Amino acid sequence: MTLLLVTFGSRFQQARAQGPGNGGPQPGATNAPIDGGISLLLAAGAGYGLRRLAKRAPSQ
Secondary structure, eight states: OHHHHHHHHHHOOOOOOOOOTTOSSOTTOOOOOOHHHHHHHHHHHHHHHHHHHHHHSOOO
C-alpha cells in the first residue's frame, strides 16, 4: 500500500497558477464581438420560423 501511494503521489505535481496577465480590458474598450453572434442567431431564427410556417401550411 505504501509503495502504491508513493508511486501515484510522485506522479502528481503541484498546481501552478498563471501569471498576472494584462488585467483584462481597459476602461472605454468597445471592441466586443457581438455582431457576428447576433447575425447568426437572427438567421437561424428566421430559418426556423420559415420552416415552421412551411410545415403548418396546407399542401395543395
